[in-house]
Amino acid sequence: xxxxxxxxxxxxxxxxxxxxxxxxxxxxxxxLFWYRQTxxxxxxxxxxxNNNVPIDDSGMPEDRFSAKMPNASFSTLKxxxxxxxxxxxxxCASSFYIQETQYFGPGTRLLVL
Amino acid sequence: QxxxxxxxxxxxxxxxxxxxxxxxxxxxxxxxFPWYQQFxxxxxxxxxxxxxxxxxxxxxxxxxxxxxxxxxFSLHIMDSQPGxxxxxxxxxxxxxAGSYQLTFxxxxxxxxIP
Numbered sequence: 001x002x003x004x005x006x007x008x009x010x011x012x013x014x015x016x017x018x019x020x021x022x023x024x025x026x027x028x029x030x031x032l033f034w035y036r037q038t039x040x041x042x043x044x045x046x047x048x049x050n051n052n053v054p055i056d057d058s059g060m061p062e063d064r065f066s067a068k069m070p071n072a073s074f075s076t077l078k079x080x081x082x083x084x085x086x087x088x089x090x091x092c093a094s095s096f097y098i099q100e101t102q103y104f105g106p107g108t109r110l111l112v113l
Numbered sequence: 114q115x116x117x118x119x120x121x122x123x124x125x126x127x128x129x130x131x132x133x134x135x136x137x138x139x140x141x142x143x144x145x146f147p148w149y150q151q152f153x154x155x156x157x158x159x160x161x162x163x164x165x166x167x168x169x170x171x172x173x174x175x176x177x178x179x180x181x182x183x184x185x186f187s188l189h190i191m192d193s194q195p196g197x198x199x200x201x202x203x204x205x206x207x208x209x210a211g212s213y214q215l216t217f218x219x220x221x222x223x224x225x226i227p
Binding site: 056 | 145147154155156157158159162202206213214215217218219220
């Protein structure tokens with residue numbers, strides 16, 4: 001199994017630009033999580049999907065952040081407009097079932113200048 | 114407060130030594146305590162996990178010790194190796210309907226020196 005796939009691996013953009021991060025969960029997994037990792041705040045859950053439906057987006061920091069999961073094999077996290085404080089590593093994770101082990105992707109390192 | 118406090122922030126251990134990382138939690142509803150290992154440039158990966166019905170769980174060189182009354186748990190790495198150098202995160206989660214969110218500690222950067 002290829003594991004959770006994320007793209008791009010690195011993204012450098014300028015403040016105000018739109019950023020789209022992509023995730024392909026492990027085949028057969030029905031739960032998907034987006035996390036953000038920073039030195040100051042550690043790992044934070046942004047949003048969680050179950051069977052492609054967003055269940056809890058209370059961790060999404062602002063309306064500038066949005067996430068979609070149009071099908072079981074693809075999810076996006078969009079930031080529009082981006083700001084320097086959004087610079088972080090964004091991880092996608094998936095699990096077979098809501099309470100099973102979460103498998104993390106390699107992350108997208110985002111730098112907003 | 115859904116918080117997990119982890120210490121130390123960084124740890125240097127000689128090869129063959131014992132690495133010990135501690136975590137404390139406040140929420141008594143937490144019922145599942147995993148440890149994740151993260152190498153540079155990689156995502157966190159589950160290392161070992163414990164539920165509070167046991168006080169200790171061992172997998173190879175890795176052991177979790179759990180003290181329910183003190184609301185503390187720790188990771189022990191025996192015979193630490195340079196390949197164990199990574200960042201370790203403790204986490205906690207409730208168990209039951211609707212319980213899915215992992216609350217992570219801030220992480221411990223372990224360096225094992227030859």
